Amino acid sequence: MAYDKFNILKSTAVPLPIENIDTDQIIPARFLKATERVGFGDNLFRDWRYNPDNTPKKDFVLNNPVFSGKILVGGKNFGSGSSREHAAWAIYDYGFRCVVSSFFADIFRGNCLNIGVLPVQVSPEFAEKIFAAIFADPKTEIEVNLPAQTITLLATGEKETFDINSYKKNNMLNGFDDIDYLQSIKPEIEEFAAHLPL
Amino acid sequence: MSKTLFDKVWDTHVVRKIEGGPDVLFIDRHLIHEVTSPVAFLGLKSRGIKVLYPNRTFATADHNTPTINQHLPVADPLSANQLKALESNSNEYGISYWGLGHQKNGIVHVVGPEYGITQPGATIVCGDSHTSTHGAFGAIAFGIGTSEVEMVLATQCIMQPKPKKMRININGKLGVGVTPKDVALFIISQLTTSGATGYFVEYAGDVFENMSMEGRMTVCNLSIEMGARGGMIAPDETTINYVKGREFTPKSEAWDKALAYYKTLKTDADAVFDKELTFDGSAIEPMITYGTNPGMGMGISHDIPDAAHAEGGAATYAKSLGYMGFHEGDSMIGKPVDFVFVGSCTNGRIEDFRAFTSLVKGKHKAANVTAWLVPGSHIVEAQIKEEGLLDILTEAGFELRQPGCSACLAMNDDKVPAGKYAVSTSNRNFEGRQGPGSRTMLASPLVAAAAAVTGKVTDPRTLIEELV
Numbered sequence: 001m002a003y004d005k006f007n008i009l010k011s012t013a014v015p016l017p018i019e020n021i022d023t024d025q026i027i028p029a030r031f032l033k034a035t036e037r038v039g040f041g042d043n044l045f046r047d048w049r050y051n052p053d054n055t056p057k058k059d060f061v062l063n064n065p066v067f068s069g070k071i072l073v074g075g076k077n078f079g080s081g082s083s084r085e086h087a088a089w090a091i092y093d094y095g096f097r098c099v100v101s102s103f104f105a106d107i108f109r110g111n112c113l114n115i116g117v118l119p120v121q122v123s124p125e126f127a128e129k130i131f132a133a134i135f136a137d138p139k140t141e142i143e144v145n146l147p148a149q150t151i152t153l154l155a156t157g158e159k160e161t162f163d164i165n166s167y168k169k170n171n172m173l174n175g176f177d178d179i180d181y182l183q184s185i186k187p188e189i190e191e192f193a194a195h196l197p198l
Numbered sequence: 199m200s201k202t203l204f205d206k207v208w209d210t211h212v213v214r215k216i217e218g219g220p221d222v223l224f225i226d227r228h229l230i231h232e233v234t235s236p237v238a239f240l241g242l243k244s245r246g247i248k249v250l251y252p253n254r255t256f257a258t259a260d261h262n263t264p265t266i267n268q269h270l271p272v273a274d275p276l277s278a279n280q281l282k283a284l285e286s287n288s289n290e291y292g293i294s295y296w297g298l299g300h301q302k303n304g305i306v307h308v309v310g311p312e313y314g315i316t317q318p319g320a321t322i323v324c325g326d327s328h329t330s331t332h333g334a335f336g337a338i339a340f341g342i343g344t345s346e347v348e349m350v351l352a353t354q355c356i357m358q359p360k361p362k363k364m365r366i367n368i369n370g371k372l373g374v375g376v377t378p379k380d381v382a383l384f385i386i387s388q389l390t391t392s393g394a395t396g397y398f399v400e401y402a403g404d405v406f407e408n409m410s411m412e413g414r415m416t417v418c419n420l421s422i423e424m425g426a427r428g429g430m431i432a433p434d435e436t437t438i439n440y441v442k443g444r445e446f447t448p449k450s451e452a453w454d455k456a457l458a459y460y461k462t463l464k465t466d467a468d469a470v471f472d473k474e475l476t477f478d479g480s481a482i483e484p485m486i487t488y489g490t491n492p493g494m495g496m497g498i499s500h501d502i503p504d505a506a507h508a509e510g511g512a513a514t515y516a517k518s519l520g521y522m523g524f525h526e527g528d529s530m531i532g533k534p535v536d537f538v539f540v541g542s543c544t545n546g547r548i549e550d551f552r553a554f555t556s557l558v559k560g561k562h563k564a565a566n567v568t569a570w571l572v573p574g575s576h577i578v579e580a581q582i583k584e585e586g587l588l589d590i591l592t593e594a595g596f597e598l599r600q601p602g603c604s605a606c607l608a609m610n611d612d613k614v615p616a617g618k619y620a621v622s623t624s625n626r627n628f629e630g631r632q633g634p635g636s637r638t639m640l641a642s643p644l645v646a647a648a649a650a651v652t653g654k655v656t657d658p659r660t661l662i663e664e665l666v
Contacts, residue, residue, distance in 0.1 A: 018514050035237070084343075166217075
């Protein structure tokens with residue numbers, strides 16, 4: 001199923017400089033009971049964002065109107081833990097299209113790529129620069145350029161390149177997904193299956 | 199060319215390689231449950247495609263299910279709806295469905311091996327990160343997201359870049375009171391929660407060779423907690439004896455063919471790993487976690503490290519200890535315990551209940567502790583009764599609940615209240631994992647037993663010595 005195409009994204013960003021943010025924080029398990037992919041953004045970072053009585057926690061970044069944008073910048077080892085794709089859905093549904101971190105957990109990274117959210121891994125030094133730039137000026141803009149595989153702090157022009165394999169890059173640019181591809185090679189899969197040891 | 203165990207299984211399943219991209223990997227067995235599959239089925243419906251190999255797919259309900267009164271309708275309407283969706287999707291697409299009340303129902307990573315769905319050298323996926331459990335059999339098993347669940351339902355394939363390879367060697371004799379869970383928590387404490395990200399791990403050495411299949415499953419289950427996609431152990435006589443004759447294990451001629459394949463499943467002597475680590479098994483203590491990720495663990499007799507010696511930035515560390523209500527330099531011994539949970543895909547097997555029971559035998563549950571003992575499956579539940587463990591547990595003031603994931607992720611009613619402390623044999627101590635505001639200390643069934651009878655964190659070795 002096709003998803004949004006991703007090309008060049010220019011946006012302000014929301015900083016979350018905490019390390020090892022796990023998918024239970026991104027979307028707690030009690031919000032995984034839906035049978036459709038709707039409404040997950042409301043519960044993004046639920047327990048960091050809201051008190052038990054559902055009032056917003058004033059000190060959490062998503063409740064601070066100073067910070068906004070389509071880019072979420074997280075601390076090292078973002079998305080560890082559970083394989084729940086709901087975490088990526090919640091990030092997308094909230095309005096983010098790109099997550100930046102100096103290190104991503106594997107499954108989370110793959111889930112993002114599969115739904116059209118671009119995970120951009122930068123060096124720890126560049127991550128620090130991004131955090132500093134956002135905190136110094138929350139209106140500062142960041143450009144994520146997928147064709148060129150660069151991320152740029154537009155105020156200073158400081159940039160870094162990032163990795164993405166060419167297959168996934170092509171998918172993101174065109175809004176293709178893996179099932180489209182796999183469906184197209186089904187006869188080859190069926191032939192392969194006939195000769196397996198198990 | 200020399201190959202690792204991982205290479206052999208992976209390469210056997212590559213349908214095609216994409217230049218500059220992932221491999222198309224064929225999946226032998228696909229396990230599904232109620233939480234991560236409904237949206238995948240919706241995707242199939244909207245594309246108008248069928249499940250390619252329904253007989254390679256198995257469905258069980260576990261994440262949402264109650265662990266008492268399973269004969270009654272599920273009270274939570276959202277949970278009930280999700281369970282109903284799994285049942286109707288399974289029926290519609292011709293998939294074996296082991297729902298609540300079915301004799302084969304239980305935690306997906308417990309029942310898969312019990313019925314022989316898990317086989318050496320197989321590729322196994324499930325929309326659950328603890329799918330790494332099945333690596334205990336020398337399978338490549340890993341957790342996937344819902345888009346990938348849809349992919350596997352539709353085409354029995356997944357698109358994955360081949361991970362790097364790591365081997366973790368542990369030799370030596372484990373000390374008294376040291377269990378497979380402690381070995382795993384020790385490894386994670388050394389590597390941190392991201393130390394094996396990007397790798398598939400092979401566990402090697404006599405510590406693993408001497409483990410039962412249950413112990414190996416506990417170790418491989420926790421591979422994801424150091425960031426590894428999965429972990430595996432080469433199949434040997436212990437493995438073959440376990441799988442032989444189970445319901446979905448190949449039979450007669452197919453068994454002979456399978457056996458010949460299983461015997462090829464070991465790392466060649468001169469095969470090279472991207473990373474290799476070695477630890478001394480005799481140095482491992484009973485472990486406990488003090489923070490909010492599984493890497494924040496230590497020998498139970500140690501004090502909580504100060505920030506300078508901890509992984510992660512000082513702010514993250516302070517947030518974590520603040521959540522737990524602990525301080526740098528605290529001893530864990532004597533910390534208060536309100537709840538004890540024994541169960542989950544990590545420690546919900548018969549050996550775990552044997553260990554727990556051995557320590558509580560002749561003692562009594564502490565009055566301040568609420569204990570939830572949740573078998574991983576009906577087979578485990580039946581074994582607990584047949585082996586007389588239930589009588590001992592009842593005598594000691596414990597009750598047995600019905601199978602399910604339960605308080606490991608608290609999607610059902612088994613929630614630890616805010617601010618309360620739980621010693622848990624499960625796999626994650628993340629903030630709120632066992633209920634909003636809950637505080638989790640991960641440990642082995644023996645450490646859980648020691649906490650359950652003393653009402654506080656206690657080194658199980660002190661109680662074992664009493665017994666001797």
